[in-house]
Amino acid sequence: MNANENRGQNRSQEPDQPRYRYDAQMAQTIEEHWQKEWDQEGAFWAANVAGDLKDSKGRNAEGRSPYFVIDMFPYPSGKGLHVGHPLGYIATDVVSRYHRMKGENVLHAMGYDAFGLPAEQYAVQTGQHPRVTTEQNIANMRWQLHRLGLSFDDRRSFATIDSDYVRWTQWIFSRIYESWYDTEYRRRDGGVGSARPISELEESFRSGSRAIPGYPDRTWDDLDQAERSDVLNDYRLAYISKSPVNWCPGLGTVLANEEVTAEGRSERGNYPVYQRELKQWSMRITAYGHRLVEDLDILDWPEKVKLMQRNWIGESHGASVLFKVPAKDGERTMEVYTTRPDTLFGATFAVVSPEHDLLRHVPDQWPEGVPEDWKGGYPDPSAAVRAYRLAAEAKTARDRVDEAGEKTGLFTGLYAVNPITGARLPVFTADYVLMDYGTGAIMAVPGGDQRDYDFATKYGLPVIYTVKPLPDSGQDLADFEGKAPFVSHDGIVINSSIEATEEAGDALSLDGLRVDQAMERVTSWLESAGVGRGTVSYRLRDWLFSRQRYWGEPFPIVYDDQGLPHLIPDDQLPVALPDVPDYSPKTFDPEDSESNPEAPLSRNQDWVDVTLDLGDGPKVYHRDTNTMPNWAGSCWYYMRYIDPHDTKHMVEPREFDYWLGPNHNATAGESGGVDLYVGGVEHAVLHLLYARFWHKVLYDLGFVSSKEPFHRLFNQGMIQAYAYTDKRGQYVPAAEVEESEEGGKTIYTWQGERVNREFGKMGKSLKNIITPDDMYRTYGADTFRLYEMSMGPLDESRPWNTRNVVGGMRFLQRLWRNVVDESTGQVVVDEGELDEKTLKLLNQTIHDVTAEMEGMRPNTAISKLIVLNNRLTSLKVTPRAAVEPLILMLSPIAPHICEELWNKLGHQESMAHADWPTWDERYLGQDTVTAVVQVKGKVRGKLEVGPDISAEELQAKALALPAIQERLGGKEPRKVIVKAPKIVSIVPA
């Protein structure tokens, strides 16, 4: 390479500064030079198994071990990046570069998640098409990231808005739409339950091997098209939902449960959300509830994230129990769900949710002797339940949360018969029972449940205790009686025994059993009596999948003149967004719950009406005018990095197996998937759950070979920043705040005025933004990378402090000076052998830094590299044999300066694929060790001893020390513990 003569020469304005000092100016020259060099060389190209994507040497993968490492891909917002954003990108880059040096075939690439509301809103504000603004934003972000020296394979970059990509997103939707969940199908991994083509289901209806729900007396060929479409819709994994959905008038779109807060407001914009019956696309993620929980076990993820997913899915095991309810129009059955079937004997009343079907069968009059407060002042039960239901609907979710604990409810006039005891339980309706969990009805056990206890106390209902504390728990049931329920999964069952009778069936006794045994005993009793069975319940709901937006993927669906949906054939994909003048969403008064969604695409009649030949000749159809949510693109992008330009496959199976298949390398495990996935914990539930779901469907259908998309997940911490407010509470520019001492305290002033310091996020409105561009200008990308990696552990949040950045810069300057003469620019190194001390420190450093890199602890790796460099600084001339390994080890963190020094030291090849240094075990030991002599655990003396000293000899030496003799006062020690060669611990008499 023809080295640029001016590179590495100082061009700063300071007249007396050495010409070849490493400063911000020089860093910039060096960094831009090497970035260009790497681009031209294709230094970071990963090699596929076959095909055109080869490495820079023109090779395919050729048996090299794959390593797939990516970041959660960014949303290219118009605001640009601040210094907090690249933390994870720098971390994955360090990991990528390290693995490349270990000889692995590293796939590291970056794409852009570019559909979505902010882009649309920004476009509406600026009056530009979202495609234009989004592409500008991507270009800007690409530049910012490129300037950091990130080692991406740029051939594999793409954006979710690319038509190549949209085509496959729609293709995946089509596969999900054409599938159903067969709960009995045995998968190739041995599990039971799998997505299967809907054609198989249709065939089983046609052949009669499966009964047609809703049409028990008819054959499939007998049904008309609309009836068949309707039956299949109830099975499809992507289906048209008929149950209430979250409608947000303020945003003008419907939302998924995951996008609605506990207060019942939109996560974005904080507008009210209403439950409305609207026909919308939904994904049957609930079919995968159990597998999504179960397979967390084979993932290398933070426990915290696994726990959040488990909680969100909320799998609970229990029993559903049938209660008979005599009503005016005949006997009804009420099914309740309980996680504690062992407490059936303690049920003293039942509660149904205000929307429950049973409430249509309440009696015309209140039964005799009903307490007044059970009636709520209503003349008859149906008036009561109607009024209560209306009142409950009018309550916002916010009200419900505020009132949690304060129980309300009314008697329904109905009684339910406990199937075990035959007891008649009054049935109430109350809004603490939710219609969409379990069966919407519960048996209330005030002796074992706080909510039931609260309700029972308010309405004067009896309390029966059926579980007592374990004898060794230190608790006694008498402490609870009359005061509180005994809520525990540990305990001994009491008062739970019946004789065999005609009414109740076989005898049953749970007395004396532990709770878990009792639950099993009751459940099997219920099953044999035909009045209940063990069931599993989930908190997870199906995923509402359509949005009324412009800037998203259109659905590959058209409707015929009967309104029946038809899939657009794969060879006609992608369905492109029409170019429309008005892409703004139709929003409403946020409080207007009566409004109806209006999709922007519906305004374009030319696009909506389309003539297609779907197999029975050209006909006019109407396109679906919804778009997919932002999550669609991020559900599968990781696998598209394998080849974003593949026109034949979503992903080619052989390439998938190599990069992401099960056991594709030593750590991938049976889950397979991305080897390292770095991103913020804010995606713990949404993105990560949706992507796992899609992946599992594609796995079931045989398109991918791994069970999971991401084998190892790492959540980087947040970079926090100080913000300052004046006495009116207004934020002032943080960069202009001055720090000083007053009366021993640190005070902060802005323009001479005292200001308050706060601690939190970095943000434009907080006036404390520092951008990567600021860092490039004053220090260079290498110093910026070094600082971010040295601030502390990667997974912890920490405050940004620009003042500390200079420490990293000084380290790089010392390293530079150790190789390059600052005034002449000449490389000066000692070609001879290393002295003993340097040799040992070098080997120890290689050993330690390797371990730190493996453990993703760049902060401690850096401190060890600094120690080694400080040793080299103390030598007259820097030895090549020590500085070269140092540069190699530093190169993943500060790649540009290392490439420059490597080049100056005479190496022609880029370091990108240089070998990571190895250590020699022989040099790890030390000649002498400082042994510590402790008396009662306190250090009272030190000895320099050989590393191989025997325990006996060390003990003798320690006891001979005058200071120790003095402490012992001539007496024999009671005990001496020797851990040669480090510690002698003496216990005096």
Next chain:
RNA sequence: GCCCCGGUGGCGAAAUGGUAUACGCAUCGGACUUAAAAUCCGCCGCCUGUAUUGGCAUGUGGGUUCGAUUCCCACCCGGGGCACCA
């Protein structure tokens, strides 16, 4: 309310049962310089003391251990998640 994570110098932090405070920042002192910057060297937890030394320190209180920042129990403070899920 329930669950999870954390609390170490003036500051960012290191040490996961064995010399607490590595590395960096700031402050202070010295060398170089006419001077300053830069650079190099050094001090740098608190109390006592010229120093040797001694005592006290890892949120608080207890426990286990020859020895605890590390393990156990209780509490205080900070951050995060969930929140009537039967």
